[in-house]
Amino acid sequence: MVAARPRGPSKVDLIVVGSGLGGLCAGAIAARHGLEVLVLEAHTTPGGAAHGFRRGPFHFESGPSLWSGLGQWPSTNPLAQVLRAVGESLPVATYRDWGLLLPEGSLRVGVGQAPFLALLRDLRGPAVAAEWDRFLTALRPSCEAARSLPLLALRPGAGLATTLGGGNALRLLGQAGRLAALGGAFGPIARRHLSDPFLLHWVDLLCFLISGLPMDQTSAAAMATLFGEWFEPEACLDCPIGGSAAVAAALVRGMERHGGRLRTGAAVEEILVEQGRAVGVRLANGERLEAGLGVIANTSPWDLLALLPEAAVPSRWRRHQAATPACAGFLHWHLALRGDDLDHLPIHHVWVGDWQRGIGAERNMVVLSMPSLLDPSCAPPGHQVLHGYTPANEPWELWQGLERGSAAYEALKRERCAVFGEALERVLPDWRERAVLELQGTPLTHRHYLRIHQGSYGPAWPANAGPFPGGSTPVEGLVLCGAGVFPGIGVPPVAVSGAMAAHRFVGARQQRQLLEEMGLTPA
Numbered sequence: 001m002v003a004a005r006p007r008g009p010s011k012v013d014l015i016v017v018g019s020g021l022g023g024l025c026a027g028a029i030a031a032r033h034g035l036e037v038l039v040l041e042a043h044t045t046p047g048g049a050a051h052g053f054r055r056g057p058f059h060f061e062s063g064p065s066l067w068s069g070l071g072q073w074p075s076t077n078p079l080a081q082v083l084r085a086v087g088e089s090l091p092v093a094t095y096r097d098w099g100l101l102l103p104e105g106s107l108r109v110g111v112g113q114a115p116f117l118a119l120l121r122d123l124r125g126p127a128v129a130a131e132w133d134r135f136l137t138a139l140r141p142s143c144e145a146a147r148s149l150p151l152l153a154l155r156p157g158a159g160l161a162t163t164l165g166g167g168n169a170l171r172l173l174g175q176a177g178r179l180a181a182l183g184g185a186f187g188p189i190a191r192r193h194l195s196d197p198f199l200l201h202w203v204d205l206l207c208f209l210i211s212g213l214p215m216d217q218t219s220a221a222a223m224a225t226l227f228g229e230w231f232e233p234e235a236c237l238d239c240p241i242g243g244s245a246a247v248a249a250a251l252v253r254g255m256e257r258h259g260g261r262l263r264t265g266a267a268v269e270e271i272l273v274e275q276g277r278a279v280g281v282r283l284a285n286g287e288r289l290e291a292g293l294g295v296i297a298n299t300s301p302w303d304l305l306a307l308l309p310e311a312a313v314p315s316r317w318r319r320h321q322a323a324t325p326a327c328a329g330f331l332h333w334h335l336a337l338r339g340d341d342l343d344h345l346p347i348h349h350v351w352v353g354d355w356q357r358g359i360g361a362e363r364n365m366v367v368l369s370m371p372s373l374l375d376p377s378c379a380p381p382g383h384q385v386l387h388g389y390t391p392a393n394e395p396w397e398l399w400q401g402l403e404r405g406s407a408a409y410e411a412l413k414r415e416r417c418a419v420f421g422e423a424l425e426r427v428l429p430d431w432r433e434r435a436v437l438e439l440q441g442t443p444l445t446h447r448h449y450l451r452i453h454q455g456s457y458g459p460a461w462p463a464n465a466g467p468f469p470g471g472s473t474p475v476e477g478l479v480l481c482g483a484g485v486f487p488g489i490g491v492p493p494v495a496v497s498g499a500m501a502a503h504r505f506v507g508a509r510q511q512r513q514l515l516e517e518m519g520l521t522p523a
Contacts, residue, residue: 010287010290011290014036014296018482019039019298020047020494022481024251025078025251025498026298028251028260031255032258032514038262039255039263040263044264046262049064050063050491058380060439061244061378066209069229070090078499081499083250086254090241091240096110096237099350099427101349101423103354107119112235114233120199124199128196139193139227142189151495152515184463185218186216186224187464209367212489213460219487222493243375267283268282271295271475277475278295281307294479295477296502297481299484300453300458300483301484302324317473324461331416331443333420334440336385342373347374348369349367351368365393367388368388369386394416396456399412416442417440457483461488468485
């Protein structure tokens with residue numbers, strides 16, 4: 001923790017560059033601890049990849065589609081914990097099943113252990129269902145170990161003992177073996193227990209949805225947390241009323257309640273570094289803003305480099321950041337359609353074309369979400385809105401030489417996005433007659449609005465090669481958060497990264513006090 005400098009008209013304690021969920025969590029937690037925080041966002045709205053937009057009477061969701069743990073307390077979801085810390089909550093609609101459009105057929109499966117076992121018995125027979133049951137039984141201790149760790153207690157350096165207190169830290173040490181087993185990739189754990197091809201494909205699908213990577217490269221800890229939530233009795237998923245934009249708005253409200261501020265339309269041109277220390281930022285309009293404690297960058301590893309003076313960081317570190325492997329990008333599909341007779345459909349469908357191509361093969365998996373089935377505010381009466389996306393499987397190389405709006409770009413967009421209509425035909429053969437508005441997006445769209453390298457989903461650090469990098473940098477007072485740092489990609493991990501970044505600027509005692517007030521550790 002660094003002592004704050006005196007404040008001036010353009011000086012705050014902490015500047016956060018970027019208002020993705022990681023940056024908003026960082027700003028909210030720092031403000032909760034009494035720091036004067038300013039979050040800067042180049043776009044006109046906060047949330048980064050977690051956002052929505054309107055076209056006429058339709059509100060389109062364009063962010064994460066799978067949420068859990070937001071509508072209840074206590075919750076192990078770190079995003080829910082951040083919201084709780086700043087006095088916010090979210091209205092959610094819960095649901096308990098989703099649709100699968102697989103090579104094996106069109107299926108509808110409930111969230112939780114019992115419904116999936118029932119599906120397996122019908123689809124693959126009792127022996128395969130028993131194999132899955134044994135797998136979950138073997139995985140349960142690791143799930144419980146992962147869930148026993150309050151993620152808001154994570155702290156760089158000294159570790160958990162300083163925030164949890166001796167007794168709680170010792171209890172976690174008793175779980176050390178199981179926690180250590182979660183340090184690598186999930187693939188070897190799955191293969192140790194599973195042999196049925198469908199079960200291995202299923203695990204691969206879940207891993208790719210979470211991380212943009214196959215199971216042999218996806219974090220075991222992330223998957224243990226997922227199974228701990230989804231495959232418990234009474235498991236359910238959440239649909240935030242108002243979508244991703246409502247989640248971002250709740251974080252902004254909580255931050256502002258504690259004195260933090262958000263500025264949109266404020267593109268950062270440079271992170272100012274003096275004598276090896278981050279002292280503020282310079283905006284694209286030339287305005288200089290100073291930070292007494294430091295700067296948190298909620299940017300991708302690649303985009304961060306353009307904000308730092310060449311001499312501010314060692315060339316070796318710069319080369320390492322630039323060499324960060326990237327997940328592929330997204331295709332997006334937004335559809336408004338007549339649909340007052342669609343209440344029988346699940347809110348989500350996941351389509352897979354061919355297991356043999358590999359789960360990450362381009363246009364081989366599509367997610368279709370219809371949030372208006374649970375949130376009528378998304379569309380006028382008698383209508384629905386649908387968001388489709390290809391989860392991190394669209395190659396950048398197809399798009400990098402094109403210009404948005406050009407004839408070649410529009411033609412390729414129509415060709416590549418045709419996969420959405422092919423998938424939806426499995427559910428709604430007459431969707432074209434129902435459609436009243438159709439919008440398509442590409443990795444270039446992603447890059448344009450989110451200002452992210454190659455329109456990527458994020459860094460593709462494989463868990464079998466080591467953990468995601470930490471949030472420290474060679475520049476004193478410059479800390480990173482978001483999908484590019486530990487714990488990695490996905491809503492819960494970026495919430496953790498934001499809280500950890502904020503806690504680098506406050507003492508362990510303050511962090512422990514917050515945990516105690518929230519009931520996350522006994523006083």
